[in-house]
Amino acid sequence: MNNPLPGMPLVESPLFPAQRAALNLSPEEERIAIALHERGYAVFDFVDADLDARIERLKANLGPRYGIDLADPLSDKTIGERRVQDAWMFDEDVRAIAANTFVLDILGKLYGRRAFPFQTLNFPVGTQQEAHTDIVHFSSVPERFMCGVWLAMEDIGPDAGPLFYYPGSHRWPIMSNALVGRRGYGNPLNSAQDPYAQAWRALVEAQGVAPETFLPRKGQALIWAANLLHGGSPQADRRLTRWSQVTHYYFDDCLYYTPAFSDEHLGKLQLRQIRSILDNSPRKNVYLGEELSEIRAVHQSKKKTIFLSKIFR
Ligand SMILES: O=C(O)CCC(=O)C(=O)O
Numbered sequence: 001m002n003n004p005l006p007g008m009p010l011v012e013s014p015l016f017p018a019q020r021a022a023l024n025l026s027p028e029e030e031r032i033a034i035a036l037h038e039r040g041y042a043v044f045d046f047v048d049a050d051l052d053a054r055i056e057r058l059k060a061n062l063g064p065r066y067g068i069d070l071a072d073p074l075s076d077k078t079i080g081e082r083r084v085q086d087a088w089m090f091d092e093d094v095r096a097i098a099a100n101t102f103v104l105d106i107l108g109k110l111y112g113r114r115a116f117p118f119q120t121l122n123f124p125v126g127t128q129q130e131a132h133t134d135i136v137h138f139s140s141v142p143e144r145f146m147c148g149v150w151l152a153m154e155d156i157g158p159d160a161g162p163l164f165y166y167p168g169s170h171r172w173p174i175m176s177n178a179l180v181g182r183r184g185y186g187n188p189l190n191s192a193q194d195p196y197a198q199a200w201r202a203l204v205e206a207q208g209v210a211p212e213t214f215l216p217r218k219g220q221a222l223i224w225a226a227n228l229l230h231g232g233s234p235q236a237d238r239r240l241t242r243w244s245q246v247t248h249y250y251f252d253d254c255l256y257y258t259p260a261f262s263d264e265h266l267g268k269l270q271l272r273q274i275r276s277i278l279d280n281s282p283r284k285n286v287y288l289g290e291e292l293s294e295i296r297a298v299h300q301s302k303k304k305t306i307f308l309s310k311i312f313r
């Protein structure tokens, strides 16, 4: 397929409606693609014949790590650790969920590059997180080659602190330090989300978009675009659990960096050292097929100061 805009994910491209037919998507893939394009998220049934067994094993394995009394139906489940990051390193079921082939296949088709998972988060309760986009933590060059997949590991009702999101907000401006008027590089923060919270609140108010909550059945999942504004609702009933796994994906042939700590226009990127869960090996920062270190070496040997060499300093 001839794509004149390979530097944006196909599914996020304004050319997507014209190019969709050439992707040869199944009806289910097409439904997911259209939802992701138009609303910034798509709900689907997770395809894994072993999912129920995985969820049982995973709860038994991770449960003791949260420091809460999961056996007592009346205990407060929200007082503990609330999340385990990168459990894929020691839990085969977490790893298998992150490496799910249905997810990898559809992401590859919809983004036009191969996807790979690089981080897992396992939650036994709601995160009660403020609205944010993941792109302020995990961006890429080119932009938007990142997404999250959220999997429900039990039925989740309105009192369990469900995920919420603002449909269509993936089309709002991507937050950057240039946009909110601050210097990022070398400036420490409590949270990479802090500098943008006020701007997100203003956008929500000005656009008049109501949040939607995700009340899934066990085994339902949701893909969100890198720039979809989302968070965790307050957990009204603290006795409940809200077992879920979030897997974050990047795509091949990109630079991976954290915008909150970068000043892109000055060539200062806070690059990330990314590890792919698929083969547990590092993924190089790559720009148009060339590794960063190679580009830097070539530029140094030519003793040229050009824009790219500034980025990579
Ligand atoms: O599960 C939630 O409440 C939100 C999780 C989230 O925002 C994330 O993992 O990026």
Ligand SMILES: [Fe+2]
Residues within 6 Å of the ligand: 132, 133, 134, 230
């Ligand atoms: Fe998030």
